[in-house]
Amino acid sequence: MLEIKNLHARIGEKEILKGINLTVPDGEIHAIMGPNGAGKSTLSYVLSGRDGYEVTEGEVIYDGQDILALAPEDRAAAGLFLAFQYPVELPGVGNANFMRTAVNAVRRKRGEAELDAVAFLKLARAAVKNLSMKEDFLKRNVNVGFSGGEKKRNEMLQMALLQPGLAILDETDSGLDIDALKIVAEGVNALRSEKFSALVITHYQRLLDYIVPDMVHVLSGGRIVRSGPASLALELEAHGYAGLEAA
């Protein structure tokens, strides 16, 4: 279970998150919507431990553990995964090598046996196939020269291989064509289990047609201003965010 309690965070002097309260029980998927600049990506970065964000108040408990005290790599080992809104390019770093290093780093920390190259490649090939990606993706450099949609799919490939307990998807649907959208949704749904939960940040209802959330939250001005069932997303699609900030 993820529990965010009264989370305040700032970048430099500027307070971006102004008291977020949010609970995501295991097995549930929650959507986060909200206007541009609301602090959605900031929340995802603070949860995964990026430098430059100062948490001034509040706490984040995942699986009974205070994760704000952990280094980003230890959060990954604890089961956190962030699919970036803007995936980063790593020139000269082969995708398969990168992912195997990551998977083994996490396995080591979790006390599991490392995968050798052959075992890993078998898993990776299967995951690539599930995501309808071309196999040469494994050979290419991480995100270098990938189209916007391909980058997002590559994030999903990493998620499939890292098998997180809590995934944060930051606008993974943006820039995806309809087929890719379905594939990504299938990827998330395939992970659904008692032990998996997700925060899905999106601007569009269409993703939520495929990944039906247990709850929808509206983040605006650094706070959760409204929460409701899946139907809330439809309401927002019809009326926009106007009037919500005051609520």
Place this chain on the structure above:
Amino acid sequence: MSASMQAIADQKYKYGFTTDIEMEEFPLGLSEDIVRRISAKKSEPAWMLEWRLKAYRLWLTMEEPDWANVKHPPINYQELYYYAAPAKEQPKSLDDVDPELLRTYEKLGIPLNERAALAGVAVDAVFDSVSVATTFRDTLSKSGVIFCPISEAVREHPELVKKYLGSVVPVRDNYFAALNSAVFSDGSFVFIPKGVRCPMELSTYFRINARNTGQFERTLIIADDGASVSYLEGCTAPMRDENQLHAAVVELVAMDDAKIKYSTVQNWYPGDADGKGGIYNFVTKRGACRGKNSKISWTQVETGSAITWKYPSCVLQGDGSVGEFYSVAVTNHHQQADTGTKMIHLGKNTTSTIISKGISAGKSDNTYRGLVKILASASGARNFTQCDSLLIGNECGAHTVPYIESRNSSAKLEHEATTSKIDEDQLFYCRSRGLSEEDAVGMIVNGFCKDVLKELPMEFAVEAQKLLAVSLEGSVG
């Protein structure tokens, strides 16, 4: 530094142990007498002694170069040992090599036992001033390849040595080359006869062990018409508080259609985190593409040494000849590197490629210094140069000093240079996937160096990658 901190710092340089065996050393300092004694020790013919003495006298008149972007206290050449070797007679066969030496190379990951050796790699092991073993010589000699210590070549193949020694790097070339010519003690000699493709990778493993001893190795590689060879050198030294001098000369000669690929993984002791100790690596490396369509390719991964001063170069004489320089130079803590290449285009349609990747961390300084010179005779010459610098932290320096001289208007030259800091987004991306900060830096740096690392023989590329990561330990956070 506390004892435990020291232990952590030390453990990063895993080749820092010393070998405890009985050594024979000449008295301290340099004189004509020492030069004579080195020559006598090697049972050299008179012409070789003469050559050395001339070099010594010339050296006395020369001055240390001061144009490189490096700083060090003056070197007292009278406080060095110029010859140190295991006291026992040099064995004739591998089976008789001192077990302590075999263990040393075993620990360094270089088994000298031919059965245990890395498949397809022949090794010449140089320990301080002498070659202690050369593997696979019989296998190689079946195809006519000569691979032996240079001291032996002087005795056994004088006609070849006389013809080529000093023909690429003349004695008077520079201060350290003159010094080396006077006192060089060992190194490798390679001759690949006409039309022969050397059936194995050749390599020399240099180890400095003795205290206060300079290592002056000399390597000479000749590929006759249509011959080809891939050669690799590796270097390590124990951790000692005082600086030690390594002044080598390497000469390559490629005749018509010959190819020489020369790779270096240089991992001399870099000194500790406070800049104490470490090797002064002052090296002259040059290749002559004498024949038409010949090719010389230098690949270097420089991670060690307190100071590196080295410019592996190509003289492109033969029409259509090709020179390449692929370099990764890493400096951390207080290390200083001033390295690069010279590509001298003389022949028509000669081409050269320079790819240099400099990585600086800690308080280190890293300079790329290169010269591309196109002479009037070199019509149709082409050069492509790319120099990239990566900075880790705020206290290090990266400098790029490219000189270009072109006397032929048909020449085409391209130059690209970039300097960047290690990217925070990349670091965070890696870490969010579970990589430790150090592994993340290693991964990004390896990616940055990919274009160079892929030029290394496969067996060594993996080693080099690990080495890069280890060299940068403690450089972030």
